[in-house]
Amino acid sequence: MNCIYAINGPVVKVRDTKSFSMREMVMVGKSKLIGEVIGVTDEMTTIQVYEGTAGLMPGDPVEPTGTPMSATLGPGIISNIYDGIQRPLKAMTALSGVYVTEGSAIAALDEEREFDVTVTVKVGDKLHGGDIYAQCPETPLITHRCMVPPYTEGTVEYVAPDGKYKVNDVIVKLRIDEETVQELTLVQKWPIRTPRPINKRLPISKPLITGQRIVDTVLPLAKGGTAAIPGGFGTGKTMTQHQLAKWCDADIIVYIGCGERGNEMTQVLEEFSELIDPKSNRPLTDRTVLIANTSNMPVAAREASIYTGITLAEYYRDMGYHIAIMADSTSRWAEALREMSGRLEEMPGEEGYPAYLGSRLAQFYERAGRVITLGSDSREGALSVIGAVSPPGGDISEPVSQATLRIVKVFWGLDANLAYKRHFPAVNWLTSYSLYVDTMANWFNTNVAEDWMDLRARLMRILQDEAELEEIVKLVGMDALSAPDRLKLEAARSIREDFLHQNAFHETDTYTSLEKQHDMMLLVVHFYDQCVAALDKGAKVDDLIALPVREKIGRFKYTANDRVSAEYDAICAELSQQIDKAIENKEDF
Secondary structure: OOEEEEEEOOEEEEEOOOOOOOOEEEEEOOOOEEEEEEEEOOOEEEEEEOOOOOOOOOOOEEEEEEEEOEEEEOOOOOOOEEOOOOOEHHHHHHHHOOOOOOOOOOOOOOOOOOEEEEEOOOOOOEEOOOOEEEEEEOOOOOEEEEEOOOOOOEEEEEEOOOEEEOOOOOOEEEEOOOOOEEEEOOOEEEEOOOOOOOOEEOOOOOEOOOOOHHHHHHOOOEOOOEEEEEOOOOOOHHHHHHHHHHHOOOOEEEEEEEOOOHHHHHHHHHHHHHOEOOOOOOEHHHHEEEEEEOOOOOHHHHHHHHHHHHHHHHHHHHOOOEEEEEEEOHHHHHHHHHHHHHHOOOOEOHHHOEOOHHHHHHHHHOOOEEEEOOOOOOOEEEEEEEEEEOOHHHOOOOHHHHHHHOOOOEEOOEOHHHHHOOOOOOEOOOOOEEOOHHHHHHHHHHHOOOOHHHHHHHHHHHHHHHHHHHHHHHHHOHHHOOHHHHHHHHHHHHHHHHHHOOOOOOOOOOOOOHHHHHHHHHHHHHHHHHHHHHHHOOOOHHHHHOOOHHHHHHHHHHOOHHHHHHHHHHHHHHHHHHHHHHHHOOOOO
């Protein structure tokens, strides 16, 4: 029997054994704690335990399972809440109360629940990895498609009739060769650290529409893209991710609470259970998976949680869905990695993080993408990853932020100064960037409005000019500016306060369609252009700045969708009248 030789926090060592393989899942101690082999030598095997090791003693047994640390994939995942190693917290509450006890062995999926299964193949069909052989409604919004496991192919020998089945019931039997028959149920397993195979990667060309103006217009994210949200405490990382999860046009949301405070995860659970999906009028939980690994849970499970989450996401991507992952936050994951590295006595890198921090982050983010999945029907799926980063003191020069920025294509940098001014989302539009802007320019111009990119460029140019003019104002005061420059500052203020500022708690302003965003851009640019023209005709700059219609431009974002077009026309007409009146009152030279 293999026995524990040494215990160091979540790291356990077993001596004089060669019966374990790297990345194998093992059962540790009399309570059968879940662990994973992370180091093997001739003399010692090192295991990280995903649960609390209090009570373990040298001499306690360690049992190999012969399989890697894997996720259980099948119907019943959607609307569930898991911990970092895919134990369902709702079921565990019924089993052990409000606290998760060590060694709680419980299936990831409800094995007694029945699903209404429709088989989509017949005897004699030749199936390959990724082919769909059955489907069932998992929730009112999501149809679960049961797929042949990757690297498996054979001829259908048996097909169960349509009807109600449990997840472990045999649905199809595949003849692999003369001696081997493989039974296919509604469930399969996949190693969490191994990316699921695909047929082909597709170029990025479509945006992930979020309804958040700073994102869709200024710093767009692509479907299948990667983004990071670094920011200090109180700048709104979690709130921004909540908004993206609620409103983005992904089919399924996987929200990973990695090392966050328990009250934040409670807020997520409460909000998601109450929120109604605007596209279906069903609860948002009907297309959401939550992984809650809070800061007081075992550190090793925190390190595994993001791999568990992205494996579940890849599984649904392979069905042909678009998935958006919210990882909050990768800094807490990196801290878990640092702690594990220290226990293993590895050589520390910058700020104590392991030297392989960058490569581990890259392995996670590179599992995103827009792909043609395995299977004969050429399904298209996409997986977008949005990771929050929590740099200490908001200093993004620290290793986790820098390693992340070298990988992702979108940087939404949260600014403490904007947050203190109550400007939310507190994304700094001058320091943030999106490398997808040029890639998706054609999509915006074709599908929304042909002048979309021109309007966006004008808004960004005005904001950049404002930053330069503010430096002059700080030195010599506002009175030193010319009338056109004062007008430009007012236009920039309108962009900031009327367009970029968005109220997440307002029923209408919390989500803005692309068409409405286009109208809002047009209004701001229209106001600026007409004022510049009026200035050339002799109008007073103070009169132009004080135009009463500006209040209506500012409140246009609160206009209901069914009244947007009429309100837009009314504001434009009123603007023209007030501009004409300002020209009549022009200065006499």
